Amino acid sequence: MSNIFTDEVKKHDLHKKWNNTKKEAYLYQKLSDNKVQCQLCPRMCKIAQGQTGFCKVRKNIKGTLYTQNYGKATHVTVEKIEAEAVFHYMPGSKILSLGNFGCNLDCDYCQNWVYSQFQYTPESSIKEYSSEKVIEIALAENIPILSWTYNDPAVWFEFVIDTAKKAKKYGIKNLFKSAFFLTPEAVKMLVEVIDVFAISIKAMDEAYYTKFTKGWLGPVLENTKIIHASGIHYEVSNLVVTELTNNNESYDRMIDFILKDLAPTTPVHFTRFHPDYKYTCVAQTPLEDVMNARKRAKDNGIVYPYVGNVFESDGLNTYCPKCNELLIERFGLSTYIKESFSKEDVLCNKCGTKLPVYLSREIQ
Amino acid sequence: MKSFSYTWDDRYFLLHLQINKEEGQLLEVKIVRKFCDNTTREESVIVRPSGVGHRFLVTRTHPNELAFVCFYPSISKLEVYKLDDRAYYPTHSFYAD
Numbered sequence: 001m002s003n004i005f006t007d008e009v010k011k012h013d014l015h016k017k018w019n020n021t022k023k024e025a026y027l028y029q030k031l032s033d034n035k036v037q038c039q040l041c042p043r044m045c046k047i048a049q050g051q052t053g054f055c056k057v058r059k060n061i062k063g064t065l066y067t068q069n070y071g072k073a074t075h076v077t078v079e080k081i082e083a084e085a086v087f088h089y090m091p092g093s094k095i096l097s098l099g100n101f102g103c104n105l106d107c108d109y110c111q112n113w114v115y116s117q118f119q120y121t122p123e124s125s126i127k128e129y130s131s132e133k134v135i136e137i138a139l140a141e142n143i144p145i146l147s148w149t150y151n152d153p154a155v156w157f158e159f160v161i162d163t164a165k166k167a168k169k170y171g172i173k174n175l176f177k178s179a180f181f182l183t184p185e186a187v188k189m190l191v192e193v194i195d196v197f198a199i200s201i202k203a204m205d206e207a208y209y210t211k212f213t214k215g216w217l218g219p220v221l222e223n224t225k226i227i228h229a230s231g232i233h234y235e236v237s238n239l240v241v242t243e244l245t246n247n248n249e250s251y252d253r254m255i256d257f258i259l260k261d262l263a264p265t266t267p268v269h270f271t272r273f274h275p276d277y278k279y280t281c282v283a284q285t286p287l288e289d290v291m292n293a294r295k296r297a298k299d300n301g302i303v304y305p306y307v308g309n310v311f312e313s314d315g316l317n318t319y320c321p322k323c324n325e326l327l328i329e330r331f332g333l334s335t336y337i338k339e340s341f342s343k344e345d346v347l348c349n350k351c352g353t354k355l356p357v358y359l360s361r362e363i364q
Numbered sequence: 365m366k367s368f369s370y371t372w373d374d375r376y377f378l379l380h381l382q383i384n385k386e387e388g389q390l391l392e393v394k395i396v397r398k399f400c401d402n403t404t405r406e407e408s409v410i411v412r413p414s415g416v417g418h419r420f421l422v423t424r425t426h427p428n429e430l431a432f433v434c435f436y437p438s439i440s441k442l443e444v445y446k447l448d449d450r451a452y453y454p455t456h457s458f459y460a461d
Contacts, residue, residue: 003455075453077380079421083450099453111452125455127415137412149451177451274448284448309449311377312427332377333450334425 003114005277011119014126015056015068015102023070025058026158027186034063040157041104041182042219055155056118057102068102070159073129074115075099075150076137082333084147084177084198085237085269085308087318088357091328092335095175096143098134099150100159101126104181106214107202109241109279116151131163138172145195149177157186164193180223181215187223196358197227197234203245204253212244212279221257228262233358236262237269237308238293242282246289251296264301265356270294270315271308291315304356318355320348327355366438368459371431377424378447380454383411385418385440394435400428411440421447 027039034049038058045053047060057068079097081090103116110116115125138146146167148160153176164174176190177198190197201220202213209217227234238254240246251270258266270293272285290307294315297305307315311332318328320340325348327341340349347354370379385391391411396404411418422432436442444459 075419077419077421077453079451080423083421085450097451111449114455115453133414140412141410150453271450276448311374311424331424331426333421333423 025065028065036065055102055104080333089196095145095147097147100156102155111276113277145173147175235267241273251293267304269306269308322353323351325350368434380445382419382443397432
């Protein structure tokens with residue numbers, strides 16, 4: 001942990017100082033008395049003139065809702081797609097990871113709290129990035145995927161939509177990693193432009209969501225079903241938090257949801273947590289906990305369960321679901337596609353079983 | 365050129381390296397990985413001209429990889445961050461020259 005939180009951490013409160021009218025929000029309605037109601041997420045914040053919503057990056061300026069983070073980023077980093085808990089889409093690919101600031105949740109253990117909780121974000125960490133600039137970087141470095149990540153890109157909605165649309169013209173894919181605390185309308189707009197979704201379901205417990213994330217579970221599950229029905233590639237990750245969700249009941253609820261409402265072949269990642277932000281009184285999740293979660297998932301019919309934030313483990317590898325041949329070996333974020341896996345036909349060379357792995361790469 | 369050496373341990377397998385430079389400078393950084401059979405593998409990272417800070421991920425690629433050395437231009441400075449998690453952006457470095 002390096003971003004240590006205390007009560008003395010400086011608040012820069014940029015949301016109180018900025019009045020950026022560059023980009024009007026896509027999803028909102030105007031109310032009486034110069035108020036607006038944001039419709040991006042289930043909070044449906046009613047915002048008075050001069051105020052922001054919960055996320056602190058959508059601001060009512062004279063009766064119009066503007067995003068304060070359009071064309072601004074805090075992080076633009078080259079990473080690997082496995083960093084987003086995505087193992088079945090262009091494995092081993094470089095991604096351009098993009099992060100901004102603000103969030104419509106406030107998770108007690110947020111590892112990127114300096115940026116997700118906008119009141120703490122220093123102005124020096126924020127840089128201007130146009131959609132064209134982002135695409136130019138990706139093309140110059142031969143990166144096939146833009147990954148909208150770090151803090152939740154849900155509140156970067158307009159910039160994600162606009163940039164993803166433009167990036168498509170160059171054959172660049174878009175990955176959206178999010179807690180999916182959004183309205184269905186927002187999800188449907190994302191479905192039009194996003195190529196792969198990395199869905200973070202924090203727990204299958206409404207009380208947990210209320211207490212530890214300040215959000216609620218129902219919309220997250222409904223949105224996951226929308227994504228599932230869309231046919232777009234997605235993977236689910238669950239952060240296994242020490243003393244909160246590292247128990248069989250939590251694992252089983254997640255497994256049940258995937259089996260009943262999604263598909264047994266949905267890749268699911270049980271990921272180790274580390275202490276951060278306001279939840280630092282416990283240790284990192286023991287390896288055996290995520291391995292146990294994975295085993296329970298496998299024993300109950302989940303075909304591709306994985307572990308995360310682990311360097312070396314069987315739980316990182318992809319095996320043939322029929323003959324158990326090792327097809328894709330991973331160490332940390334490094335991926336080794338074995339000769340037993342046919343990249344041309346996307347199947348196990350030993351028994352011929354086809355696998356739900358997307359391997360295509362197109363850059364124009 | 366300056367260099368930074370790091371030996372992997374059981375706890376951390378992800379690092380962010382950040383090259384701090386002047387706007388407009390195009391630089392090249394080399395990562396030389398060392399393996400337990402005494403072999404090495406070299407990679408090049410191009411630091412784009414725009415911007416004054418360029419951060420990239422260095423991940424341990426295999427259990428047989430024991431360490432790496434980063435060679436970077438003398439006109440730039442290096443900061444290194446340990447990552448506890450994927451998709452994590454630490455703000456405090458453990459090394460800075």
